[in-house]
Amino acid sequence: MDKITTIRSRTVVLPATNIDTDQIIPARFLTTTTRSGLGQQLFSDWRYAPDGSPKGEFVLNQPQAAGCQVLVAGRNFGCGSSREHAPWALLDYGFRAVISTEIADIFRNNSLKNGLLPIVIDEDTSRWLIGNPGTEVCIDLAQSTLQLANGLTVSFPIDPFARYCLMNGVDELGFLLQQQERIAAYEQRHKDN
Amino acid sequence: MPKTMFQKVWEQHEVAPETADTPAVLYIDLHLIHEVTTPQAFEVLRQRGLSVRRTDRTLATMDHSTPTRTEQVFGGVPVTGTAAARQVQQLASNCSAAGIELLDMRSNLRGIVHIIGPELGLTRPGRTIVCGDSHTSTHGAFGALAFGIGTTEVGHVLATQCLLQRKPKTFAINVNQKLRPGVTAKDLVLAIIGQIGVEGGTGHVLEYRGEAVRALNMEERMTMCNMSIEAGARAGMIAPDETTFSYLADKPRSPHGADWERAVERWRALPTDPGAVFDREHTLDAALLEPMISYGTHPGMVIPINGSVPDRKGDPVFDKALAYMGFAAGEALLDRPVNVVFIGSCTNGRLGDLRSAAQLLRGRKVASTVRMLVVPGSQQVKAAAEAEGLDRIFIDAGADWRESGCSMCIGMNGDTVARGEYSVSTSNRNFEGRQGAGARTLLASPLTAAASAIRGRITDPRDLL
Numbered sequence: 001m002d003k004i005t006t007i008r009s010r011t012v013v014l015p016a017t018n019i020d021t022d023q024i025i026p027a028r029f030l031t032t033t034t035r036s037g038l039g040q041q042l043f044s045d046w047r048y049a050p051d052g053s054p055k056g057e058f059v060l061n062q063p064q065a066a067g068c069q070v071l072v073a074g075r076n077f078g079c080g081s082s083r084e085h086a087p088w089a090l091l092d093y094g095f096r097a098v099i100s101t102e103i104a105d106i107f108r109n110n111s112l113k114n115g116l117l118p119i120v121i122d123e124d125t126s127r128w129l130i131g132n133p134g135t136e137v138c139i140d141l142a143q144s145t146l147q148l149a150n151g152l153t154v155s156f157p158i159d160p161f162a163r164y165c166l167m168n169g170v171d172e173l174g175f176l177l178q179q180q181e182r183i184a185a186y187e188q189r190h191k192d193n
Numbered sequence: 194m195p196k197t198m199f200q201k202v203w204e205q206h207e208v209a210p211e212t213a214d215t216p217a218v219l220y221i222d223l224h225l226i227h228e229v230t231t232p233q234a235f236e237v238l239r240q241r242g243l244s245v246r247r248t249d250r251t252l253a254t255m256d257h258s259t260p261t262r263t264e265q266v267f268g269g270v271p272v273t274g275t276a277a278a279r280q281v282q283q284l285a286s287n288c289s290a291a292g293i294e295l296l297d298m299r300s301n302l303r304g305i306v307h308i309i310g311p312e313l314g315l316t317r318p319g320r321t322i323v324c325g326d327s328h329t330s331t332h333g334a335f336g337a338l339a340f341g342i343g344t345t346e347v348g349h350v351l352a353t354q355c356l357l358q359r360k361p362k363t364f365a366i367n368v369n370q371k372l373r374p375g376v377t378a379k380d381l382v383l384a385i386i387g388q389i390g391v392e393g394g395t396g397h398v399l400e401y402r403g404e405a406v407r408a409l410n411m412e413e414r415m416t417m418c419n420m421s422i423e424a425g426a427r428a429g430m431i432a433p434d435e436t437t438f439s440y441l442a443d444k445p446r447s448p449h450g451a452d453w454e455r456a457v458e459r460w461r462a463l464p465t466d467p468g469a470v471f472d473r474e475h476t477l478d479a480a481l482l483e484p485m486i487s488y489g490t491h492p493g494m495v496i497p498i499n500g501s502v503p504d505r506k507g508d509p510v511f512d513k514a515l516a517y518m519g520f521a522a523g524e525a526l527l528d529r530p531v532n533v534v535f536i537g538s539c540t541n542g543r544l545g546d547l548r549s550a551a552q553l554l555r556g557r558k559v560a561s562t563v564r565m566l567v568v569p570g571s572q573q574v575k576a577a578a579e580a581e582g583l584d585r586i587f588i589d590a591g592a593d594w595r596e597s598g599c600s601m602c603i604g605m606n607g608d609t610v611a612r613g614e615y616s617v618s619t620s621n622r623n624f625e626g627r628q629g630a631g632a633r634t635l636l637a638s639p640l641t642a643a644a645s646a647i648r649g650r651i652t653d654p655r656d657l658l
Contacts, residue, residue: 015509016510016513017510018392018491018493018510020624022624022625022626022627023624023625026626027603027604027627028604028630030229030257030605031229031258031274031280032276033232033233033276033279033280033283034232034236035233050612050630050631074510076391076392076395079392079425079491080327080422080622081326081327081341081622082230082325082326082327082329082341082342083343084230084325084343084344102392102395104392104425105361105395105425105427106340106342109343110343110344113343113345159216159359160213161214161215161216161357164214171345172345172349173237173349173352175215175357176218176349176353177243177353179208179353179355180353182218183208183218183353183355186208190205192455192456192459193205193222
């Protein structure tokens, strides 16, 4: 995984609340056996008409969305299923961070494990970001801050261990593998469960 | 210090407790796997030269992308779609290489992953259970701590039998009184999600408590815990009691003899201690509830079946949901025509659910305008239903009787609802396109679904009871 320190990008805004993982990547695309290529199908049913042509009014089909790495969304982004295909699709499309006032638990976990930053902010900041689509933001992972073009800097919560892994490009599996002795000892003590 | 049931199960599974800098290392007793969320996890193990640590704590089944037509399951007719077929084959080869037990297409124990764990006796009180599927919360009905994980975490559990986790908060849902006739566990959980909201449980483990919950049988408790994720909760739990023990007593892989006695003794110590404090609480009265139905595009958008669609003037997301559903604010849903009725899924695909639907369909016909699909949750559920003649009731009524699987709940196997059609479904999600692109899903109980199939219109099941 690539090391992450800062992300500077313009934003794309999807103001809808409760954007579920079936919208992010519909279930019919989950028959894949790899992680790559899902960006094509990101938000498929919002992005394309039934005949496959792009819907001009959808924000990702508009020229200003090109190259944006930060998605700003309404409350409770990523609710629904545990499909890791959701962060895979967002990353494959080119997003590196998602900002919302609430991000669903499993989606947030899955995002952190793939280098997609889940950033939870307060209502006021969210309102400003949703009202100013395309604004440039700077995410500083070391400081856990989000700098806005209006001069404000807001901090966001992130688990220190997840932050360490993201900043150093290490994955959690390596850490778990170092625990093998403790795991074996636990298994000796708890054979009944 | 009095403890909640969640705290007890959590602490019993800490290989290493959490610190400010590091999450807890949590031991996983049972890992259920299926074809959709595992291929990329096995690939990581191969790349890193790792093996599966505890094949004896891992069980595989195929359910999401598998066909439900008998000729496809058993008759040598190929699985629809090459990608789905490849996924199913990869699970078989991954399990075979790793030495993991797989309940494959020809197994009479195969079924939806959350149906087979309990019916085999692998889902037990006090266990930690995970699966690459958000409805893993189902298993909490036994007093297990059970939650859905992503594919990366599936790899972690395969390789180490552990997960790195921050401790969630606790949330008591107290349900006083008892449900009235015609009002089911599905209606109760839909009402709860409507009250606390689809993000109401985020970061929390729910514990369903109170008189109404104690009165539920295990299948009904599973329906409730199953939908905990629809309130955003990490998991849902119900304290084990005599109902739990008698359900597990005759299951094939439950402990036996002296092991059983010891296990029950341990399980009796699990319920939340008197005086234990939850981070949050919500209380409701079951006796006030009506059968519930969803009207929008998430499971919190629910109303009593004889109610009308609310009005939230000026909320564009709400208006968009109504536009997708083709409903108007203030409108009643009763008597609106439906096109499809689906009975099945990990929410409502158990024997009791099929009995409940059959009770209304016996001697009646599905309306000629309705296509009805009945998909048992497992091959064991199917066999038990056939042994008591439920299949004949469904077939004689004009419904389609299928082999087990997730089927039309998620529509990955070709069992889908057409664009614009209305589907009264016993499944768990009414998200846009969940049952097929453009499909309009109305979540309800098996009773409401069966009643609506008979009338061809949204129907209060109490009219037909």
